[in-house]
Amino acid sequence: MKINIIYALAFCCTIFNTNAQSIEIDKRLGKESAKAVELEMGIYNNEKLSEYVSSLGQRLVSHLDKPLFDYEFHVVDDPIPNAFATPGGYIYVTRGILSIIASEDELACVMAHEIIHAQNRHSVKQMGKSILPKLLELPGRVVGQVVNDDIGRILNAPITTSNSLLLASYSRSHETESDVEGVILASKAGYDPDAMKSILVRLSKSMEILTNQKEVKGYFNSHPYTPDRLEKITKTTAKLDWETKTKVSKDFPQPLDSLLFGANPDKGFFQENTFIHPAMNFSFQFPNDWHTENKPTSVNGMNKDKSAALFLGLDDVSKTPKELAHEFISGVKKEHRAKPAFSDHYKINNNDGYLVSYLDDSENKQMYIHTLWLKMDGKMFKIIGIAPKSKEDELKKSVLSFHPLTDKEKSIVKNRYIRVVESKGGETFDQICKHHNCILSPDLTAFINGMDSTSSLKDGTLIKIIIEEDYFN
Known part of the structure; x- marks a missing residue:
């Protein structure tokens, strides 16, 4: 998964020679980047969900040969489907990706992928190659002071080149490495490694829906092309001998019940x-x-x-x-x-x-x-x-x-939530959506559950639906 956060760090790029530096650099960077994540994106406040994600993450970490860090796992208050790792073992999943996860196996594979990014120190290796973002430029000396000082304080980060904002992204080789080693790690923890393929396909499709652009293969893409990733994962999982184990949650997707869906009105819109x-x-x-x-x-x-x-x-x-x-x-x-x-x-x-x-x-x-x-x-x-x-x-x-x-x-401000409901035998997504006043279409409701909208559901199947409530009651 592409890391999607700006590190507001004042370190010179030349220090990032991981062959010569200890993991103390990762830890130091990790603490700073964790502050940036909390400031820029916000940590989602749901204790039960946070405990669930952390428990799943720690199970995966326990199957690393030698963990380099004291890993932390957090849910980020962001509607975009994404997961990312920052240096020092800080692993994040967004509300957006949780909303399209269809099983604990898929979530385990996503988190294992990010753990490998941190464990193999991909962020630190890549940061030396980062490009400084363009800065706001308006003419005038007084304008310059207002931009650098007053607007800088408003934005809570000085807009100056002395405090470089480093944007880290992974190379395609790092992504492939995390795909392969991530599914191996997930299988060691008792999760179906092939679940990585289903979530990658759904993630690709969700980005097509959000951007209205179909994924294409390109030389300059930071991520490998999804079909290429699926092929590599298939070759890897075919060689794995693994046994399923008791899940952290016995009734997934119940841990996602009441999860805020889409943009958070509390942040303004x-x-x-x-x-x-x-x-x-x-x-x-x-x-x-x-x-x-x-x-x-x-x-x-x-x-x-x-x-x-x-x-x-x-x-x-x-x-x-x-x-x-x-x-x-x-x-x-x-x-x-x-x-x-x-x-x-x-x-x-x-x-x-x-x-x-x-x-x-x-x-x-x-x-x-x-x-x-x-x-x-x-x-x-x-x-x-x-x-x-x-x-x-x-x-x-x-x-x-x-x-x-x-x-x-x-009156136009609404909250949207995930509700987990049980289907009746033979019920369709069209019937479920009508019965519960879902705001998503039957097709999209089936999509976020990893199912076909024409499916006839078994009795007692747990289904995620999206409902809407007035913000001001």
Whole structure:
């Protein structure tokens, strides 16, 4: 599985020579990357499910010849089907992949694959080959300070090249190695190694559904082509002599009951160009056709030609908007001897705020930087807008749209959950979905259960369905 997390580490790439370095590097990197995973993605809060995943993981680890690390297993609050390992034995599975897992054997094979990545130190070996991501570049000295300092604080990671963000991904040879050694490890723990093939096919299909793109074989793909992986796994499992053992869960998929399905509304979401955050009770409208992103510590947007940007985050609620504004003004004055073009109290929808605006023409291109502190519902919001004069009206319209959620907006917020139900003898997926008011089609319901939608089910078969509930009851 491709690792899908950014390591915010300030280590130079040249230290990653695993032939010369001890596993202490992995442990050190692992602790830092674990913090990044928790910040960027979040750990899913479900004690029973976490205990189940950890118990399964520890069973697999017990069959390693010599574990290098004290392995940890976590469920990540991410709807995308994925699993990944970070250095030092930190293994993660997402909510998304759990939702399409059809058996404990499949889950064991996925986790064994990731354990091998960690055990064979693939992350550390690959990090030296990583590419630094592109950084936000807007003209102007004052703009530069706002981007690096204030927006950096909002994003909770300085946007500077001195703190390199390293994106690790595995080579195809590492993936093949983990496929082969992973199914061997799973078989030692008493799991069907061929289950890796069924979950790989379903994972490939789920990504086709999500991206609307069919998997193709390509030289530059980091992962081997799925049919090639299946062929290699088949050759490996044909040589294995293994015995099934008692499962950690005797009634899988029962451990997945009540698992949140799809995007987590608590993190906020976009409804077209409007951002809605039910947990923090606010709505904010970005200009049409802007590129937007929702990060754990901020929500951001940028226009197509990258000449204008908006950032919304939180600031120190113990201070007033005016106090925070004056601290900001002092910092800019000290660094650039610049004075604000505007600085005064500013109200939006009867909420007290303070607005500071600068005009930066240090690079022969006039750029306006507006920073607004706004207190609402016991929180201190900070909105930063950067744009040329021609985009001023767009920025102002967006900022003025900031408001507490209306009843209409609240009504569209839903939670989706997995429910595990028992089928009746001869029942079809079409009948199950109608009886339980499933929000997925019979075809997709069968898909996440690893079955054919035309199947006639046996009595007492445990089936995952997806139901929907109002967020605001």
